Amino acid sequence: MCLGRAMRTILSSLPSFFAGLIVVIGLCSPAGASDCSALSYAVDDAFAQMKRATKARDLEDAKGYARRSKNALEEASYAAGDCGCEDAQMEFDSAATYARRAHYADDVDDFVDNMNRSIRTFNTAIEAVNMCRGKAE
Numbered sequence: 001m002c003l004g005r006a007m008r009t010i011l012s013s014l015p016s017f018f019a020g021l022i023v024v025i026g027l028c029s030p031a032g033a034s035d036c037s038a039l040s041y042a043v044d045d046a047f048a049q050m051k052r053a054t055k056a057r058d059l060e061d062a063k064g065y066a067r068r069s070k071n072a073l074e075e076a077s078y079a080a081g082d083c084g085c086e087d088a089q090m091e092f093d094s095a096a097t098y099a100r101r102a103h104y105a106d107d108v109d110d111f112v113d114n115m116n117r118s119i120r121t122f123n124t125a126i127e128a129v130n131m132c133r134g135k136a137e
Helices: 004-011 014-025 030-055 059-082 086-103 108-136
Strands: none
Touching: 030 059, 030 086, 030 108, 059 086, 059 108, 086 108
8 A cells, every 4th residue: 555645745844844853863962961862862863763664655554663663652652851941851752652553553644644643743852852952051
């Protein structure tokens, strides 16, 4: 089963997704690198898995990548907590919940709806990380 047009909805969310990711990559200054390096890694991994989910050729493959993105988002949630970014921690946790729902989706529409929610919530988490970063500077 090809996801075709339904997946374009998710792909339209990716440009802002890239913008948020670029900011997080620079999150850790040399002084704080040991505290937050896990966050940067988890965000990179979540991004890669979400992108793969949006480009999957069939629903089952997409659901597999959604599960992987859920795992990476959970890691990002824990790492954000370790960095003292509680708002980001909650948002990453919510994004992981939506990715989990996408993984268990029964049809393409349910999958697309939950992956879009996961991506939007991920973007909100990135904004929360940036706010936390601004407070630390």
